[in-house]
Amino acid sequence: MAKIARILHNNQPTHALVESEGFRLIEGDIFSSYKPTDTIIPTNNAKLLAPVDPPQVICIGANYRKHCIECNAPIPELPLVFFKLANAVAGPNDPIIIPKIAPDNVDWEAELVIVIGKKCKNISEDQVDAHILGYTCGNDISARDVQLKIDKLWGRGKSMDNFAPIGPWIATDLDGDNLDISLTLNGETRQNSNSSDLIFSCRHIASYLSHSMTLLPGTIIMTGTPSGVGMSANPQRFLKEGDKLTVSIQGIGELHNHVINE
Missing domain, CATH: 2.30.30 (SH3 type barrels.)
Incomplete structure (x- = not known):
């Protein structure tokens, strides 16, 4: 590796x-x-x-069974695809920025991130490994009020500045479908799972996406988050200035970020 x-x-x-x-x-x-x-x-x-400057930031929603359960959402029959914009990408130790326009419901989502290594289109699941460079850690930050109440679309609420920190580096030669993944908030474990709980495997996701669009070298695919997000906590817990987040994934390492106000 x-x-x-x-x-x-x-x-x-x-x-x-x-x-x-x-x-x-x-x-x-x-x-x-x-x-x-x-x-x-x-x-x-x-x-x-950030370990790459991605030409495409593709995301899969509702892709862990227990996360669907905590959100009272049905198990999807097909991958739920959305996108983040390039301005959302941030690196290790960069700040997560609470935006002035939507300061109250900013949430975390620890994610395993696929990094595409070779241009591909219409590849089978058996061909996926040859087109993946490796995996990194990610945090799909979300302004829940914009995402779910105001816009009722996911693009803007997921694409604000620094809403897609990734890192600390790319690990090659991993089995993306069996990795422990966790998130701590100020040292307290909030998410703790394994990518074996993915509804759609990493190979399935990459193959599925390649039949819709050409995947380019450096493209990142955020594969979904486990249970334990802030909006599903009782009481709900959203990010505030001074918070410290760590995403840990087996075989990769730790992604550290802190929270500031815009």
């Missing part, structure tokens, strides 16, 4: 391999071929960025 990070080096984004000593710079393109260099950037000298 390799772990591929994207860091700021000499004021330029560059990919590097995660090693115990730090980040080993690479030459080439992570989506075609690359090789490690002799240059290692110490961990404390590197700023982690």
